[in-house]
Amino acid sequence: MTDVTKILLVIRSLERGGTERHLLRTIPSVSNAQNKIEIFCFERPGELAPSMKALGVNVVTPPVSGWLHHVPLILKPFSTVWTCLYFLFYLFVKNPKIVHFFLPAAYLLLGPFSLLHVTSRKIMSRRSLNRYLAKYPGWVRKVEQSLHRRMDLILANSSSVFQELEENEHVPHEKLRLIYNGVSVSQDDAPALRNDVRAEFGLPDDTVVLITVANLLPYKGHADLVEACGIVAATRKAQFRWTLMAVGNDNVGLKATLETQAAKLGIAGNVHFVGKRTDIDRCLGAADIGVLVSHEEGFSNAILEGMAAGLPMIVSDVGGNPEAVMHNETGLVVPAKSPAELAEAIEYLCLNRDLAAKMGEAGRKRAISNFSIERSAKDYAAVYNSLK
Template identity: 30%
Template sequence: MEEPIRILYVINALEVGGTEGQLAELISGIEKERFSPYVCCLRTIKDKSSYSLDCPIIALGVSRLMSLQTLIGMLSLVRYLNHNRIAIVQTFFIEGTILGVVAAKLAKSVSAIVVSKRDLGFMLTKRVIWQLKLIYHFADRFLANSKNVKDYLIKKEGVNRGRIDVIYNGIDIEALEKKMQEVSGADIRSREGIPEHVSIVGICANLNRKVKRVDLFLMAAAIVCKYLKDVFFVIIGEGCLKKSLLDLSEHLKIDLKTRFVGSQVNPIPFIRMFSVGVISSDSEGFSNSIMEYMGCGVPVVATDVGGNRELVEDGVTGLLVPCGDAEKMAEAIQVFLDQPAFRKKAGEEGKKVLLERFAKNKMIRDHEFYYASLTKEKRMAFKKKRGKFSA
């Protein structure tokens, strides 16, 4: 029996987030007889309870790249890679990619370096893109989580099309359905002061990022409120923008109909109450929130950006609206609120699509095939190269 392929994932930190959650799902489900996962966090692990990972985890204690600690951490990582005979290194985020790719290139044991890209570079400056382009020369492959992200890598970061593969995010439907039952809708409505008879339109977003455009969601909500009385708006998420968004809801005179419920360890009981789930972002790689909406049978209204079109079939599982257009977003929300039959049908179709194309098990099997093919390619290339030298 062959030894399992050893894979090290390099990530900034194991904080609660979309990328971190997908990585945790992958590690929990990957076939351990064939693959042996390891995790390297750049920063110190403060909260080990965020994700329960069944694999070795190391922390380098690196807080910023331009520091002596980074050099020490990189050399420590090189030794760790060689000592544990790591074959594949996969990196996430800017810092994880810069440090992880260089360390992997210096390690003798590593046969394949994979850079993960999961957004459209909305935070990247020209200087950072230039730095990444230098680092990318040392990577073997790139793994995007949507075709749109792949196109971005080609056009904006100069990666050759032939070096990029796409594996979509996945969601655990069975686990999601169990989470639905943890808190009743009646309890949530009672706690948040939302009457039983009203519809709920909701959004799940990171309130630290302006790119999520929760302000646009509130502006659309204000328009909807002009025409419909029995509707409330729920915002799931926490962050530094919360105060300004609360002020905006008051300015728009919809504060009595909006509920900021904060970050939720389990947002699913809230989402299942939504009549409509909204994504208002100016930029999206591949939205985990949309997958959660669809998994709960909730129709989606989303801005037509990034990978949203790959998830939402316009007019079938949801409605796509132009980026930054509060009027169009409000119209789409009203369509679903005014047409219960269409709303129900779109929710059902969304759940069906999710099961067929974006299930957790499919995501895991796709990664397993990908890793196996990487090591096979490297073995074949090595044999071919050795044959040339022996000749």
């Protein structure tokens, strides 16, 4: 009988986000008779937890974790101590063979405590460039670098993240692995889906629909995109109907500012912030061009989802974006924080619809061949098997 390897994934929660959706797509197929995976959400289960459980992966949270999430600020230290102690207790009770950390909060808070469980192998997944360290005091960087030295493996989700870990954070090459995100490709009837969703949003068939899928956060570049759309609308060459659909949660109250910006540019009627959606595939099916112009990025699920939907993608030249989108083949890569060049790219694809469609089809084929869920899951399984 084959021994079962117990693996504990550690993350803040399974609220809907890029990393969380990535885990929901890949981890259930990795958890099997040989690898029994549980997910430890140290703050709260999150919106995707029921779906993860339905696919056979247990999701664990500390008792009363939901209540602790809402305690007054003065009690936060007590809730943090409780979370750390329960995590340590859980490690020794369940005795996993492998502990795998996702995202900085889980790594920085619970990574040091995991070292007390000396029999388990440790993995950290870095899913972005390390710009997030700028908001922390200098000692946090030292803690992270100390943890790096104690990890058995560190996973990067793009070559740019891999390179940063190796060259700037001095992680040995032999300790690093590259696992790209995976994406599923819809088999739905695309024309019918397009007509259905456009009817829902009241979009005429001849309207060029731009879509960006990203939570409303400053570094995601929405302000650059709105400014670029204003430039497109102002040029005499733009003899076409267009609209921008921005899908994403307003986490920090940025929507009002962006709407004011659009109004000042005279394009308020063309720009629609539709909020968080659970039917992103349907929204992509209504679009003609995908856009993601972040100021920083690791490797974006949103780009892969757009490619899988057959959209030509316009992306900024940061992080893993140029690794996903081949310039002039599956879309266009533009400099970050450059609304003027972004406007040129948008106008070019809008005026060359046949070329845009060919780029979109090439992107779809690239997503299928290079960034499948099956490939990503297989890579995770290989990493876990290497540590047995």
